[in-house]
Amino acid sequence: MAYRVIHYINQFFGGIGGEEKADIAPEVRDGVAGPGMGLAKLLGDKAEIVATIICGDNYCVGNQEEVGKFIVDTLKKYNADALIAGPAFNAGRYGMASGFACSAAAAAGYTTLTGMYPENPGVELYKANTYIVPTTDSAAGMGKALPVMAALFAKILSGEKLGTAEAEGYIERGVRINTFYEEVGAERAVAMLLKKIKGEPFTTEYKMPVFDRVTPRPGVKDLSKATIALVTSGGIVPMGNPDHIAASSARNYGGYEIDGVTDLVSGKYQTAHGGYDQTYANQDPDRVLPVDVLRDLEKEGKIGKLYHTFYTTVGNGTAVGNAKKWGEEIGKQLKDNNVQAVILTST
Amino acid sequence: MASIVPISQSVGANRIIPTVAIPHPLGNPTLDEKGEKALRRKLVEKALDALHTDVKEQTVF
Amino acid sequence: MQANFTAGADTPKQICFFCDGDALQVLVAARDLIHMGWKLVHHPLYGNYRPHQQPYRSILLQREAENSGLSHEQNPTQDQSLNPAYQCLAPDPASLQLIEAALDVYRADRVLNPQQVPDVMLRDCSQLDYELMRLPLEQAGWEAA
Amino acid sequence: MNLELHKVAVRQLAFGAKTGVSNGVLTVNKEELKALLLKDDRLAAVEFDLAHPGDSTRIMPVKDAIEPRCKLEGQGEVFPGFIGPVESVGSGKTLVLEGMAVLTTGRLVAPQEGIVDMTGPGAPYTPFSQTCNLVVVLTPREDIKLHHAEETCRMAGLKTAHYLASQCKAAKADHTESYDFPPLTQAMQAYPGLPKVAYVYMLQSQGLLHDTWVYGVDAKRTLPTLISPTETMDGAIISGNCVSACDKNNTYVHLNNPIIKALYKRHGKEINFVGVVITNENVTLADKQRSSSYAIKLAEMLGVDAAVISEEGFGNPDADLVLNCVKAEKAGIKTVLVTDEYAGANGASQSLADSCQEGNAVVTGGNANETIVLPPMAKVIGDIGQADVIAGGFFGSKRPDGSLEVEIQAILAATNELGFSKIGAYTI
Incomplete structure (x- = not known):
């Protein structure tokens, strides 16, 4: 049937x-x-x-x-x-x-x-x-x-x-399934230890989550000519959180124009982040995303330009795979718009 | 720029600027407006200095 | 948590907050305090109960007495900026890592609310929470009644 | 130090006039045992019952499981500090009634658990579905403090186990096992080519209902120390642990520690098993730093190449497990960790509340959040009302037809973190 x-x-x-x-x-x-x-x-x-x-x-x-x-x-x-x-x-x-x-x-x-x-x-x-x-x-x-x-x-x-x-032949789902092995756990542990001592390959029964390394980029030669972008996981968004970025386990990120904006003021910008006391970021969002100071530095010619868009999400219990994906997407956006450097702020 | 350096290190960041506190990394509510902006400027300038510097491995500025 | 721990002579100035709501609120309040530099005295996941098995959760934090950063009556989750004594010290990385791990565990499970618990269990859970907090309280300078 | 275990096989339990064992049948004089236990006036009442593998019987909540043992020859008596004097044990001869267990049950505290099903889908998850069980149903007096009620129940279990064994001293052993533990000077020179291995044995020590005792001393109040594996076989370590059923080490598994057994099996052939370091899991952060550094320093003083580290419990002790692992690996001691997992009912949450890159070799007793439906049993011994407030279960876990839907966390020793059973997990 x-x-x-x-x-x-x-x-x-x-x-x-x-x-x-x-x-x-x-x-x-x-x-x-x-x-x-x-x-x-x-x-x-x-x-x-x-x-x-x-x-x-x-x-x-x-x-x-x-x-x-x-x-x-x-x-x-x-x-x-x-x-x-x-x-x-x-x-x-x-x-x-x-x-x-x-x-x-x-x-x-x-x-x-x-x-x-x-x-x-x-x-x-x-x-x-x-x-x-x-x-x-x-x-x-x-x-x-x-x-x-x-x-x-x-x-x-x-x-x-x-x-x-x-x-x-399917993608590992990261789901733990119980099973009864041939040997009791203690035997499996001592057998694994022997392999580890002898330097022989062994398969751990549980992989601890760990992060990978990135090779550092060379320094920016002349900052006064460089376009610098701001990206944050501190959750600073325009008032009302237009893209509904979740307070924890965020499923998306946002990109917002700041041409003509010289200071992030309370009532115009807020934090969507659920991982810390929001009082201070809502009082003055510059405390998480330093737009005011970077505008001054831009005016004084210390930096070439503050890029017109800042990218933001909420880094609070975010799935690592998502964060990695967004990082690549944002990086590509900035590279395509010849941004030379990025200041990443987090809370 | 982050307040907990060990976390930035464990996720692989290469240029790290320690900041003030989690709820207000680039500010301090106990300072007056002028003082707080000066603090923020010092931190951002440190970040620009870090961007300007070549580093071979994870470095805390 | 029953309050029959008496403050000894050298017990540091202490501030006690009771959070209404469930254990998750207690952990969030503790997190906000840790962000201000308070340090955990003990592991927030003390006791071998799951979030849906023990309605009570107590967190003992400590910081140098003179700049506790909080006025006595203030509840940490209320608006701090009005409080002139607000002081923020760099957070202790170990405490931060432990409270975030605890929050992950509580967010991934159903959290038992005291109202959902029959009285006979409530009394025992309160007693057990008190017993498990004995050692941290003693090490922080409180004498057990 | 040498210890011989004289193992008398028990295949059947029965009540009768005289307590004793003959050709596999242990007879118990209920009245004599009841009189012994009721000497403790904090006990209001005590009843006994029997459960054999395959019976349609459920026992719950089980507080502790103990294997009957007593000394035949050599210093001290089993369960030093409780039954025996505080004299060192672990040498000479010890009688063991093998194939049976004493299970203590009865109402102590509301949120309390430990299911043993002698048959059905729940049976494979607990080693005590394979033993003949003398169940001691305890009713402590209502008017005593929780502390004393817990102690009363704990003592009743140890007294029963010791009483049963000491009535069978004349019995001929069906087989004998001999364990050597020479002084360190000899141990270090023995088997020069073989890697030196230690066992770092973490003991649950968080407070009432979460405690372990070593020679009668509360593990919370101790610094890590060395102990001979043979001392654990004489009950130097006993459990006062009622939470949580799946991964607390009851006294039975302390007596029959499978990691010690697995290390002894390879001793002199593939490894040189030079020592056991016991350490605790206190809730305070200062104690965690102190105990993990002290325990690993002892392993360094032994000059071991590798160590098995086993945890007891979850959440709080995950931090100690990680500290012990990191400090050992940093000291050049290769480690394997034995733990269990709380990966959520769907198996997709993070299994441990802490992690470290050094922890690249881990064996687990499976995911304690796996849900299972246990059909009704013909007979229930203990306090069935518990099902609704059972740790691991949740309200409404008892179904109208009497079956129980619970997480295996509620089943005694289901995900034991000494690796007592064959259970484990893999990732799909």
């Missing part, structure tokens, strides 16, 4: 349109659409794609409660057993939408799987909730992605116990 599966794709792969259609609400069509055809063939008699949900990436990311309900209702309506989404490759919002769709279905007890490029932000956000198969960064890799997704999906559906990410 083939498992009944719903396939989730975005407006582009659903043939409705590109960026301009990213705001369409979710709709469902019987049978397969887009990459679903390839998947259906590969799944063969093990599973049948009974319907396809097509939803605009912006709509999904912006209306998660509604889209989540739509997905679960569709799964119920079609009496489905599982949901497969994407693959999204390196499309950021499509990756987040696919991850979210699987997350919503998994929360309602359904088996789920999707596929995307390992650097896609959707991975960090949703890998704990669903299996994700690594794909190339562009749709050119569709031919390679679908067979891997179909094979793993069939294995999960069959209820077979999965091994580690390395063995089965």
Whole structure:
């Protein structure tokens, strides 16, 4: 008896349109659409794609409660057993939408799987909730992605116990699963110690989280000609926090124009950061983001220019993967606009 | 520019300027406005000096 | 936390805040104090209870007596800037790392609120919290009643 | 120092006229034992019950588990400072009733736990589903302080275990194990080519219901020190620990420390097991710095190449585990850490409340937050009302059909941090 599966794709792969259609609400069509055809063939008699949900990436990311309900209702309506989404490759919002769709279905007890490029932000956000198969960064890799997704999906559906990410070919989800080993823990510990003493390779049963190193850049030769940008994790945002950057476990960052602004004053700027007493930053946001002093230095010719945009997020329990991703994106923005140096302030 | 140097070191920052306190890294509410701006200027100038300097490894200025 | 610890002659000037709400509020108040330079006397996750098992949490902090930075009645989470005695010293890195780790644990779990707890358990939890705080209080100069 | 353990196998328990063991059956005279325990007037009442592997029986909340032992020859008596005098133990001959355990239960404090299921899905998570259990149901007097109530229950368990063993001194051992622990001068020269290994044995010491005793001394009040592994086999270390069931070391696992067993197994073949350093986990930061530095200094004085470090409990002691690890590795001592994890019900949260780069070799007893449904049992011994306020469980963990939905944190020794069981975890 083939498992009944719903396939989730975005407006582009659903043939409705590109960026301009990213705001369409979710709709469902019987049978397969887009990459679903390839998947259906590969799944063969093990599973049948009974319907396809097509939803605009912006709509999904912006209306998660509604889209989540739509997905679960569709799964119920079609009496489905599982949901497969994407693959999204390196499309950021499509990756987040696919991850979210699987997350919503998994929360309602359904088996789920999707596929995307390992650097896609959707991975960090949703890998704990669903299996994700690594794909190339562009749709050119569709031919390679679908067979891997179909094979793993069939294995999960069959209820077979999965091994580690390395063995089965999915992205490590960082989820700890209990198991009963051959030996008692004490034996495993002493055996591991012997390998460590002899310098032989061993696999720790739990990896402590650690950070990597970056090689330092050379100094800026002439500051009086340099454009300097301000970036902060202290959460300084325009009044009202327009991009709703969360007080902890932030999911986004903001970039705000400060041309003509010579001082951050209370009532115009505030802090969105939930990790410290906000009194002092709200009284004078310069205490976190020194715009006033840098404007003086700019006027006195000590620095070439204060870059017109400052970037900000809330560094409070932020997922490391997200912070890394944003750092790369902001860095690229500044480099493309020939900024020579950045002052990073944090609280 | 951060108030807890060991944390900046552990995450791999290469040029680190220790600042005043977490709730107000570049200020101090107990100073008057002029005093606080002077403090902030001193810290930012230290940051510019650090940007100007070549460093081979993580350095606290 | 029952207050039958008496302040000895050489007990440093002490300020006691009771936070209403749950244990998470206690940790947030302690964090704000640590940002101002108060140091933890003990690990904030003392006791082997999970956030959803023990409604009480007490945090003992200390700082040199003369610039406690707080007037007696003030609750740390109220607006500090009105307080002329506001003093900020560099935060102690160890205390900061421990309170942030504790906040992570409490944010990742359901936090038990005293109102949700039957009286028989409330009395025992209060007694246990008091017992576990005995050693830190003694080491900070309080004599056990 | 040499200790022989004379192990008498017990495969069945029964109540009867005379306490004694013969061909695997331990008979217990209930009245005699009750009279012994009720000498402590802080006990209002005591009852006994039996639970054998496979019975449809649940015991909860279990406070401590103790293996019956007594000295046959040699200095002192087991459980020095409580049953025996404070004389040093760990040499001579000791009788062990193997295959059984004394489990103490009864109401002491509301938030209190420790489930042992003798059958069903919960059984594989606790070693005490495989032992024949004499369950001592204790009711301390209402009008005494919590301190005294805890002590009364702890003493009752130790007295019962010692009483049972001392009634079987004449029994012939089914097998004997011999453990040598020579003076350091000899130990250091022995097996010149083999790496010297120590065991850093962290003892829970946070306060009432979180305490451990060494020769009757509260571990909170001690500096780290050396102890012979054979002393632990005579009960030099006993548990006053009721929280939390999955990763507190009850007296049984102190007596049968699996890390000591694993190190002895390789002693003289692959390693030179030169010593055990016991240290504590006090809540104050000053004590954490003092004890971790002192303990690792002792390991350095022994000149060891490597050490196994085991933690007891979670959260607060994670800090001590990291301090011990960092200081050992900085002193050139290679370490393996044995701990357990609180990675959340979905397994995606951070397992420990502290971490260090030096901790690159870790063995764990699995994720204590894994949820399990325990079906109703025909018989429950202890205080079933506990289920609702059980640590690890949550309100409403008892279902209408009588089954319990709890985290394995509530199951006795489920994620034991000495590595007593085969349980562990891996990352998907």
